[in-house]
Amino acid sequence: MHAPSAVAMNAHAERFVRSVRAERTDQMLLHNEQHTRRVLAEYAEHDNSGRPHRALQLRAPADDPDVIPLPAQRIQRHDVLSGLVHEYRDTP
Template sequence: MERWIQTCRHELLDRTLIWNQAHLIHALREFERHHNRHRPHRGIANARPLLPLPEPLTDPAALTRLHVRRHDQLGGLLHEYENAA
């Protein structure tokens, strides 16, 4: 829990102006979703807590056709990347 609080503080709260309680709750929910579904964690193979790791790409032809999309969250504070099929 201490690690999550420290991560939340450094990656979100130290970089954001919070206007009211509703804004704080929205920002914390978005950060929690990002933290649990997208962000890799220290641990077993950097797996995300709620999603399994994708299969690694080993085919060189697939690597040259790799298209990555970036989704900004919380006004560009958090960045999520995914492979566009």
């Protein structure tokens, strides 16, 4: 017996794998399993907390739904994965 959402979960997993490959692993040389795990963990953190998702009205999955984002006065760039990904955050 399988869960009714298994098909939908497969689509989410495939989308994540496609994004990881297009944005990270196809652009870098992975040295070993430990390096691969570190890159994937850092990308997953970025995907869940820093990357806007269209399905979530350009919010990250880890964003607090009770907080309304304000327009940023100043923006600071934060490099992820040795500068391959750039996250932008407002500064106080």
